[in-house]
Structures are given as structure tokens and as C-alpha cells.
Amino acid sequence: MSLQIYNTLSKKKEVFTPLEEGKVGMYCCGITAYDECHIGHARSAIVFDVIYRYLRYRGFNVTYVKNFTDVDDKIIAKANAEGKDIAEIAERYIKEHNEDMDALGLIRPTVTPRATENIKGMIRMIARLIEAGLAYCVNGDVFYSVDKFNGYGKLSGRTLNDMMAGARIEVDEKKKNPFDFVLWKASKKGEPWWDSPWGRGRPGWHIECSVMSQRYLGETFDIHGGGEDLIFPHHENEIAQAEGATDKPFARYWIHNGFIKISSEKMSKSLGNFYTVKDVLKKYHPEVVRLFILQSHYRSVIDFSDEALRFARGGMERFYSTLKNIEEMKSRNGSFDGLSEKNLSGINEKYLKRIDFLPERFVKAMDDDFNTARAIGYIFDTIRLVNAYISDKEFIPDAESMFVLDSAKRYIREVGKVLGLFLDDPVSYFEQDRRREAGKRDLDRDTIEGLIHARNVARQEKQWEKADSIREELRKKGVVLRDSSQGTIWSVE
RNA sequence: GGCGGCAUAGCCAAGUGGCCAAGGCAGCGGUCUGCAAAACCGUUAUUCCCCGGUUCGAAUCCGGGUGCCGCCUCCA
Numbered sequence: 001m002s003l004q005i006y007n008t009l010s011k012k013k014e015v016f017t018p019l020e021e022g023k024v025g026m027y028c029c030g031i032t033a034y035d036e037c038h039i040g041h042a043r044s045a046i047v048f049d050v051i052y053r054y055l056r057y058r059g060f061n062v063t064y065v066k067n068f069t070d071v072d073d074k075i076i077a078k079a080n081a082e083g084k085d086i087a088e089i090a091e092r093y094i095k096e097h098n099e100d101m102d103a104l105g106l107i108r109p110t111v112t113p114r115a116t117e118n119i120k121g122m123i124r125m126i127a128r129l130i131e132a133g134l135a136y137c138v139n140g141d142v143f144y145s146v147d148k149f150n151g152y153g154k155l156s157g158r159t160l161n162d163m164m165a166g167a168r169i170e171v172d173e174k175k176k177n178p179f180d181f182v183l184w185k186a187s188k189k190g191e192p193w194w195d196s197p198w199g200r201g202r203p204g205w206h207i208e209c210s211v212m213s214q215r216y217l218g219e220t221f222d223i224h225g226g227g228e229d230l231i232f233p234h235h236e237n238e239i240a241q242a243e244g245a246t247d248k249p250f251a252r253y254w255i256h257n258g259f260i261k262i263s264s265e266k267m268s269k270s271l272g273n274f275y276t277v278k279d280v281l282k283k284y285h286p287e288v289v290r291l292f293i294l295q296s297h298y299r300s301v302i303d304f305s306d307e308a309l310r311f312a313r314g315g316m317e318r319f320y321s322t323l324k325n326i327e328e329m330k331s332r333n334g335s336f337d338g339l340s341e342k343n344l345s346g347i348n349e350k351y352l353k354r355i356d357f358l359p360e361r362f363v364k365a366m367d368d369d370f371n372t373a374r375a376i377g378y379i380f381d382t383i384r385l386v387n388a389y390i391s392d393k394e395f396i397p398d399a400e401s402m403f404v405l406d407s408a409k410r411y412i413r414e415v416g417k418v419l420g421l422f423l424d425d426p427v428s429y430f431e432q433d434r435r436r437e438a439g440k441r442d443l444d445r446d447t448i449e450g451l452i453h454a455r456n457v458a459r460q461e462k463q464w465e466k467a468d469s470i471r472e473e474l475r476k477k478g479v480v481l482r483d484s485s486q487g488t489i490w491s492v493e
Numbered sequence: 494g495g496c497g498g499c500a501u502a503g504c505c506a507a508g509u510g511g512c513c514a515a516g517g518c519a520g521c522g523g524u525c526u527g528c529a530a531a532a533c534c535g536u537u538a539u540u541c542c543c544c545g546g547u548u549c550g551a552a553u554c555c556g557g558g559u560g561c562c563g564c565c566u567c568c569a
Contacts, residue, residue, distance in 0.1 A: 011497095028569095029569080030569090031569080032567085032568085037569090038569085039569095040568085040569045041569050042569085043569070044569040045569080047569095072567090073567080074567075153496095156496075156497085156564080156565085157496065157497070158495075158496050158497090158564095158565075159495095159496095161495090162495045162496060162565085163495070163496085163565060164495090205567085226569065227568080227569030228498090228563080228564080228569080229563085229564070229567095229568055229569065230568080230569070231497095231564075232496090232564065232565065233565085233566090234568090256569095257569070258498090258563090259562095259563070259569075260569085261562080261563095264561080264562080265562095266562085266563075267569095268568075269567095269568080295505075295506070295507095295516090295517075296505085296506065296507095297506090297507080299498090300498090300499080300506090301498080301499075301562070301563075302505095303505090307504090307505095308505075310518095311504085311505065311517075311518055311519095312505095312517095314517080314518060315516095315517055315518080317531095318517085318531095321531070321532085322532090325531095325532090365507090371507075371508095373506060373507055373515095373516080374506095374507050374508080374515070374516080376507095376516075376517085377506085377507065377515055377516035377517080378515085378516080379516090380515095380516050380517065381515085381516070384516095384532095384533085387531095387532055387533065388532090388533060388534085390532080390533090391524095391525090391532060391533045391534090392533085459527085462527075464527060464528065467527090467528085468527095468528065468529080471528090471529070471530095475529095480529090480530065480531095481529080481530065482529085482530045482531055483526080483529080483530075483531095484530095484531085489530095489531090491530095
């Protein structure tokens with residue numbers, strides 16, 4: 001079995017072979033720190049977090065680099081508007097970003113370099129590009145000469161001629177070709193600047209990623225990723241810069257995640273239809289967001305809505321209630337020390353044999369271009385199997401069956417960890433869920449629990465009508481009850 | 494105008510040449526339950542946007558059409 005990755009560069013799935021055995025270098029374009037993270041950033045971050053986790057699960061030693069763009073037009077604009085320094089603005093949004101990503105349960109990348117810490121490296125690369133005849137300086141601005149680099153367009157699958165045909169880019173008199181892009185910008189009044197051989201200025205956007213990725217991962221490295229919108233021009237330009245400067249291949253596998261749409265429309269600031277990570281996390285558990293995202297393939301476009309998240313929440317409930325059930329049965333039914341798969345009998349053996357397939361099937365799905373949707377389908381299969389086992393007439397809660405349930409739990413947790421799912425304690429999961437949902441509907445916990453108590457008193461006295469009317473009253477508020485031998489549990493629909 | 498993607502049940506969504514087209518949600522019938530809920534069992538696409546073609550065989554490959562979307566400007 002081998003991992004296959006869809007490579008944007010070849011437009012095909014390819015067997016993944018790292019440059020150096022057992023090691024992977026991966027770079028992802030991070031954020032420009034000028035505003036809060038939205039759900040689109042979350043998708044990209046979660047997708048690459050899962051890729052990172054999976055590569056590690058498969059035994060690779062991964063160096064994961066994700067940058068912060070901390071000098072840019074939008075940051076400057078915001079800094080000027082607020083009368084603050086760009087560093088202060090960048091710092092604020094980097095902090096916000098880290099809070100959001102931590103809340104979403106992302107593993108921090110190995111290195112998170114910032115553009116302003118790498119100005120020297122950028123100047124060196126630009127100088128090399130000028131030497132190589134691939135860039136030119138006009139009045140303090142330096143441009144990359146796209147028609148001097150003959151692989152230009154190879155990532156996005158277009159040629160300069162194609163692009164000329166419908167070009168609707170503004171013509172800059174200083175550029176030799178309208179697609180030439182800026183490597184170094186002469187700074188205007190009120191803008192931050194650094195000294196360079198071409199005068200005071202600041203870097204263009206694309207150069208930082210070529211420089212920082214190579215700094216930490218080498219001139220040629222394994223994986224480069226980002227949102228699909230970055231394919232052109234950003235990643236195309238990164239290739240032109242890096243390969244132009246070193247004459248060596250740049251990233252070997254290019255991975256791009258699909259976009260999030262809102263009601264079938266592109267999510268964008270200008271349409272005003274975006275959701276911030278913070279807003280979404282107020283309403284849903286972070287793993288619900290993850291499940292929603294990972295239930296579709298990472299390259300497909302997904303439609304974000306409250307309804308979609310509610311469906312994901314329903315799925316999450318199924319996972320956690322089975323996990324909770326397992327924990328409860330185990331705590332009531334003692335230990336299973338000394339047991340192994342070999343000394344099981346009857347249905348215990350039969351079910352465990354089928355539950356055993358999970359890790360293997362999981363790897364098979366994930367090896368196929370990180371097919372998290374299929375992998376999650378397999379976890380659902382396992383959940384159903386566990387529930388069927390517990391409901392089986394022959395099921396006896398003894399040491400053998402506890403061993404089976406514990407194995408099931410371990411498998412689910414093992415593969416869940418790779419997806420960043422099921423990491424919470426089930427009791428805590430439901431507690432948080434109740435709190436969030438009750439908050440949304442403005443329900444008071446004490447009132448609910450008081451009514452549940454009154455109903456249980458009525459039930460003990462077999463006053464079924466009274467008990468049912470209380471339940472109906474709660475139901476109207478969206479509260480659903482579940483009676484069991486352990487007591488009554490409530491949740492919000 | 495150029496380049497690219499997608500179209501699978503009521504909804505979401507896997508599947509890229511061959512067992513009954515995964516899985517989730519919703520629905521229906523049943524088991525369980527005082528009644529429910531949850532869970533379990535059964536059931537829900539003779540068919541994968543349309544029309545041709547290749548093949549013993551296609552949702553899957555090829556050609557044409559229709560519809561939706563993205564990129565070509567900052568964008569995850």
C-alpha cells in the first residue's frame with residue numbers, strides 16, 4: 001500500500017515518494033495578518049492539519065512550515081486607519097489566528113516564520129533573479145520578467161498567450177509584460193521600508209514564500225499547499241522565483257484545497273457573506289466543524305450553512321454517544337486483564353474480527369489522496385457494529401465483552417486522532433453541547449432540571465399523563481429526554 | 494474571451510472499467526420502552542444531467558450538448 005496524492009502540477013494522482021526516505025518537508029501558505037480568520041481559513045488549516053497528522057501517522061518525520069504575512073498593503077492600510085504600527089496590527093491578528101487554530105484543535109506547525117524576519121533572504125533571491133536576467137529594476141521597483149521563465153504557467157495550466165487573450169489586469173507602464181509581477185516595491189510616504197540595493201522599499205507578496213519555504217525545507221522539498229485560489233498567481237509566481245533563482249525543481253507535490261461557498265455563492269469579504277471562526281465556534285463544538293469539513297473530499301467545493309453544521313452535529317452525537325456508552329459499560333463491568341484477541345469466543349470473537357478492519361480500511365481510504373469522507377464512512381460502520389454488538393441478544397457484559405469494547409474504543413480513538421476527532425471526553429462533549437444549545441435557545445438549566453425531576457416523581461407514582469405533559473412541555477422548548485436505568489438525560493434537538 | 498472544476502436517492506456525500514452503486518441525515522415498517530428517546534433489524538437510486546460512441550462489460554473511458562461554479566485582480 002502506498003500513499004497517493006493528487007498533484008496540481010501534473011493534474012493526476014501520484015504515488016507519494018518523499019525526497020528523503022522517512023522525512024517530509026511541507027509548506028503551507030498561511031494568513032495575511034490584517035483581519036480575523038473565517039471559516040475558509042479554517043477549512044484550509046484543518047485539511048492541512050489532517051494531512052500533517054496522517055503523514056506522521058504513516059511514520060514520516062514531517063517538518064511543517066506555515067508562514068505569516070506581516071507586511072502587506074492591507075496591513076498597512078489598517079495600520080494607517082488606526083494610527084498604529086504595522087507590527088502591532090500583525091501581532092494582534094497573529095494572536096487571534098493562533099487562538100482560533102488552537103480552538104479548532106490544530107497541531108501547531110513545526111515552524112511559523114514571518115515575512116519581516118526574512119527580508120534579507122528575499123533581497124538575496126531578488127538579486128539572484130536580476131543577475132540571472134529574470135528580473136529588472138525600474139525606479140526602485142523590481143519586477144519579475146515572466147516571459148524569461150519558460151515554465152511560467154505550468155502549475156495553473158495556462159500559457160501567457162492564453163492569459164493575454166482575456167487579460168483584464170491593469171496595465172502598469174513600468175512593466176515590460178502586463179503579467180510581470182512585483183518582487184520589490186519602492187516604499188511611498190508613510191509606508192514601512194527596508195534598505196535594499198534598489199533603494200528603500202518592501203517586498204512583493206510572492207517572494208516571501210519562495211524564500212521561507214526554501215530556508216526551512218531546502219531548495220527542493222516535498223509538499224506545498226494552500227487554497228485553490230492561490231494556484232494563480234501566487235504559487236505560479238513562487239515557482240518562477242524559486243526555480244528561476246536556483247535552477248532546481250521547487251515543490252514536488254502541490255496540494256490545493258477547495259473553497260467554501262455560502263448558499264452556492266463564493267464566500268468573500270466584498271459580498272459580506274463570511275463567517276468568522278470565533279462566531280462559528282460559539283455555536284458549535286470544534287469537532288463538529290471538523291466533521292463537517294472532513295465529510296467532503298478536500299478538493300471539492302463545499303456549501304457552508306447552519307443546516308449543514310447541524311447535520312454534522314447529529315453525526316458527532318452518534319460517535320460520542322457510542323463512546324460514552326462504552327465508557328459507562330466498562331466502568332460498571334470491571335477489568336479484562338490478561339485477555340487477548342486469541343482467547344475470545346462466540347459473538348465476542350465474531351464482532352471483534354469485524355471491528356478489527358477499521359485501521360486497515362482507514363489507511364486504505366486515507367492513502368487514496370486523503371479520502372477523509374470514505375474514512376469517516378468506515379468509522380460510522382464501526383459505530384454501527386459496536387451498537388449492534390451491544391444490542392445482540394447473546395451479549396453478556398463480562399470481561400471478554402469489555403475487552404472487545406475497549407478494543408473498539410481504541411481503534412476509533414486511534415483513527416479519530418488522525419482526523420482530529422473524538423479527542424474530547426464524551427461526558428464533557430455532551431455537557432458542552434448542552435451548554436451551547438441551551439444558550440442558543442435561551443434555556444435555563446435549573447428550570448429544565450427541575451421539570452425533569454418533577455416528571456420523574458410523577459413517573460415513580462405512575463402518573464403517566466402528568467409525566468408526559470412535562471415531557472411535551474420540554475419538547476416544545478427543544479429539550480429531548482432520554483430515560484435509562486441510569487437516570488434521565490436531556491439534550492437540545 | 495482564455496483556463497479549469499463539478500453534475501450520483503428528499504438532502505449531504507463516497508465511488509474513476511466488473512460482487513447487491515459506501516456512509517450520514519431525513520422517511521417508512523418492526524424490536525425495545527408505561528409512552529417516548531437512543532440503539533438495533535429491515536426498507537428507501539433496475540440506476541448515476543442528456544445524447545451518441547468504445548468495450549464481453551461504464552456512474553466510471555471518448556465525442557457532443559445542457560446546467561451550475563471557480564480562476565484569469567487581493568483572496569484559504
